[in-house]
Amino acid sequence: MTLTIGELADEIFGSDAPFALAAYDGSRGGNPNADIVLKLKTERGLRYLVTAPGELGLARAYVQGDLDIDGIDQGDPYDLLVRAKDKLAPKIPDPRRLADIVRTLGPRMFVPPELPAQENPPGWRRLAEGVRHSKARDARAIAHHYDVSNRFYELVLGPSMAYTCACYPSQGATLEQAQEFKFDLVCRKLGLRPGMRLLDVGCGWGGMVRHAVKNYGVRALGVTLSGEQAAYGQEWIEREGLGDLAQIRHGDYRDVTESGFEAVSSIGLTEHIGVRNYPAYFGFLAERLVSGGLLLNHCITSPNTAWGQITKGGFINRYVFPDGELAPVGTIIGAMADQGFEMRHAEDLREHYARTCREWARNLSANWEAAVAEAGPGTARIWGLYLSGSSLGFERGEIQLHQVLGQKVGPGGVAPYPLRPSFGS
DSSP: OOOOHHHHHHHHHOTTSSSEEEETTSOEEEOTTOSOEEEEOOHHHHHHHHHSTTHHHHHHHHHTTSEEEESSBTTBTHHHHHHHTTTTSOOOOOGGGHHHHHHHHOGGGGSOOOOOTTOOOOGGGGGGGOSTTOHHHHHHHHHHHHOSOHHHHHHHHOTTOOOSOOOOSSTTOOHHHHHHHHHHHHHHHTTOOTTOEEEEESOTTSHHHHHHHHHHOOEEEEEESOHHHHHHHHHHHHHTTOTTTEEEEESOGGGOOOOOEEEEEEESOGGGTOGGGHHHHHHHHHHHEEEEEEEEEEEEEBSSTTSOOSOTTSHIIIIIOTTOOOOBHHHHHHHHHHTTEEEEEEEEOHHHHHHHHHHHHHHHHHTHHHHHHHHOHHHHHHHHHHHHHHHHHHHTTSSEEEEEEEEEOOGGGOOOOOSSOOOOO
């Protein structure tokens, strides 16, 4: 016998799934009482699900518009992901039903459709782009993620244009207040004072640079691999009359030749450089610092050594962060220590990043039509999935966010540091 697509969904996901499924053949499956409905609109969408069961197939069908989700805020599938947890992974069907399933699908369903234009193949299939984490390949990876459109990022990030974990000083703080507090916390941890020189690697649109110059009187150089970020940030600096004290440079941090900085901030860059490159990375930053200078490293981390890397063939690696890698905070601290840094402070802002991602997802949903008009429906859907999934990952402790403060050890193995630093919580 042959099955309807709805019956097939029951075999694969079960009738206790946290969603119902309405298929293009007119059938329904899944949980009949669910208020979230997956609408499978095309045969191509079914082929995505069949040829890549689980997260990746669902993502491809959703990105291509072959699968819609009713019962959620536009572009924000957080509620579905919270309820689904591990239930989006297909079940192994009863062997006695396999013949019916194969007969229902037919041979054509096992031929993969074309991939969405936004998908990057796994790293081993991108060898033509150069060695993993070479300057050229890193530049392409950064351009893929950050050169979407400055207007798109304005819609998602809000006025701060800060695309890193905020730090909420209170439950009632807004996203903008939390981003301002985060930049100020970094400045205080680094002990910035008028006349000091700051290097901000992976500077984004220049939020840290502008905050440090305006509020602490430092001279600051920011570096980003994104051409769109650099142009936007430098224009912002000139508009605010900060050009004599601040610069946003388009380039690889490895191309910075200046040294003698009293402070270095690295906010959201370490995820992109590769774990094997940590020694060279932290060694390079140490060379840029004066003796006793401070480095604040702020990055997403994995919870432990048993946790796997970002799945090289998974959604995040293919659609969001090509070549991205995470490591436990202990690995980062060890790499910093091996390059001559003494650890002065570390803290986990995991809950803050969960909240930050939720705020970004709500911004995207509230500005959905404008975001789609700017970047296209596929890219907007990718961001909705990515932000909602990331928020959930931080909530559950599957990923974390650590700030680590290290000091370059001076002559004799010591460096001056306050008995009790005053940067607060």
